[in-house]
Amino acid sequence: MGQYGGTARRLECRERRQPAAEPGSAGRERKAARSVRIEGRTFVVTGGRSGLGAATAAMLEREGAEVVVADLPETDVTDEAAVARLLEPLPALHGVVNCAGIGGGARVIGFPLDRFRRIVEVNLIGTFVVLSQAAAKMAEGEPDEEGTRGVIVNTASNAAFDGQIGQAAYSASKGGVAGMTLPIARDLASKGIRVCTIAPGPADTPMVAPMREDIRESLVSQVPFPKRLGRPEEFAALVKHIVENEYLNGETIRLDGALRMGPR
Numbered sequence: 001m002g003q004y005g006g007t008a009r010r011l012e013c014r015e016r017r018q019p020a021a022e023p024g025s026a027g028r029e030r031k032a033a034r035s036v037r038i039e040g041r042t043f044v045v046t047g048g049r050s051g052l053g054a055a056t057a058a059m060l061e062r063e064g065a066e067v068v069v070a071d072l073p074e075t076d077v078t079d080e081a082a083v084a085r086l087l088e089p090l091p092a093l094h095g096v097v098n099c100a101g102i103g104g105g106a107r108v109i110g111f112p113l114d115r116f117r118r119i120v121e122v123n124l125i126g127t128f129v130v131l132s133q134a135a136a137k138m139a140e141g142e143p144d145e146e147g148t149r150g151v152i153v154n155t156a157s158n159a160a161f162d163g164q165i166g167q168a169a170y171s172a173s174k175g176g177v178a179g180m181t182l183p184i185a186r187d188l189a190s191k192g193i194r195v196c197t198i199a200p201g202p203a204d205t206p207m208v209a210p211m212r213e214d215i216r217e218s219l220v221s222q223v224p225f226p227k228r229l230g231r232p233e234e235f236a237a238l239v240k241h242i243v244e245n246e247y248l249n250g251e252t253i254r255l256d257g258a259l260r261m262g263p264r
Helices: 002-016 051-062 080-087 113-139 168-179 181-191 213-222 232-244
Strands: 042-046 066-070 095-098 150-155 193-200 252-255
Touching: 042 051, 042 113, 051 066, 051 095, 051 232, 066 080, 080 113, 095 113, 113 150, 113 168, 113 181, 113 193, 150 181, 150 232, 168 181, 168 193, 181 193, 193 232, 232 252
Parallel strands: 042 066, 042 095, 095 150, 150 193, 193 252
Antiparallel strands: none
């Protein structure tokens, strides 16, 4: 009896104890988590007519956003004037998703330098051209109650971290996109603009369609789980989460089923 009574008294004392207050938390109420609204907002999606971009544009439209698709031949992301013509007429801009990109590989010895330059120009410089002009447009807008003016989502690749033989230019371009994510997020923080990057693995898109079947099978065999190529809708779902979760910022997120590609 005394044993159980002592236990009860100890439990009672524990229940009476209050958790220690966090420093500076006096009088501060914890706010409920909130989602950044997509409905009624304006988004630009580059490369939005196929693959990852098309799935993203479709998702944003389903969520009630006004979506502006930037794609060839009307808009070349490496052309500053063309990007300006796209953005200037918009009354407001709340987000941009950069999906425009090209592939192309070759061995280092004999790699055509014009091809190397073009891959870097589209994938890296084109991404920066769009995000820098989009950020200027977003900065003109009124912030919401949390100070948010907009969000930028860029597309890198798992090849940024474990590129294969022949991917020197592609890995360099996507590594640059991943590498500039944090400094740009820090730069634009004062404007209330968040920046994140998705690094997808091989996805079932038109860019992968020309791949030889043996290479495709090799990639699938290296994916731990689920053992398949990625789906554009999975990319779009992650974009949605990044847009809605305002505490995601300055981060590159891999979306590749735990794939770590081998040399070839």
